[in-house]
Amino acid sequence: YYTSIPGSCNFETQDQEWTTACGLTQDTTDDFDWTISNSSVTGQTDPHTDHTPGKGQNFLYVNSSTQKEGNRARITTTKLFPASLGVCRVRFWFWMFASRQTGVLKVYTVEEHGTDILMWSSSRNEENKW
Numbered sequence: 001y002y003t004s005i006p007g008s009c010n011f012e013t014q015d016q017e018w019t020t021a022c023g024l025t026q027d028t029t030d031d032f033d034w035t036i037s038n039s040s041v042t043g044q045t046d047p048h049t050d051h052t053p054g055k056g057q058n059f060l061y062v063n064s065s066t067q068k069e070g071n072r073a074r075i076t077t078t079k080l081f082p083a084s085l086g087v088c089r090v091r092f093w094f095w096m097f098a099s100r101q102t103g104v105l106k107v108y109t110v111e112e113h114g115t116d117i118l119m120w121s122s123s124r125n126e127e128n129k130w
Helices: 018-022
Strands: 024-026 035-037 059-061 075-077 105-110 116-122
Touching: 018 024
Parallel strands: none
Antiparallel strands: 024 075, 035 059, 105 116
16 A cells, blocks of 8 residues: 555665655765665664565665764655645654664755754664564
């Protein structure tokens, strides 16, 4: 159901085509990038599957093990979403378990004049699951 909603993405694309397919772009001013992968690449403490029901395998991730404190990996939407009153929702699943290098996952909206407004953040996931 969720993968058929306009604006949704399950990252089941080839190589780096997820940016186009998902309507996202890498921030060119950040320190490292997001990429798609599956559990066979990311390591033993990472999820063994993605959250997408059915035959999904890929998820979007950053490898924080080689980064310095304060480094940022940032993606942004390529489409502008008009302001709404309780209509617009962002839904996503995340995995931030069992890593000393895990930083903070933050979701911002950008208001009309370019000011970033923090909407949600998490510093870790207490459970070994999505």
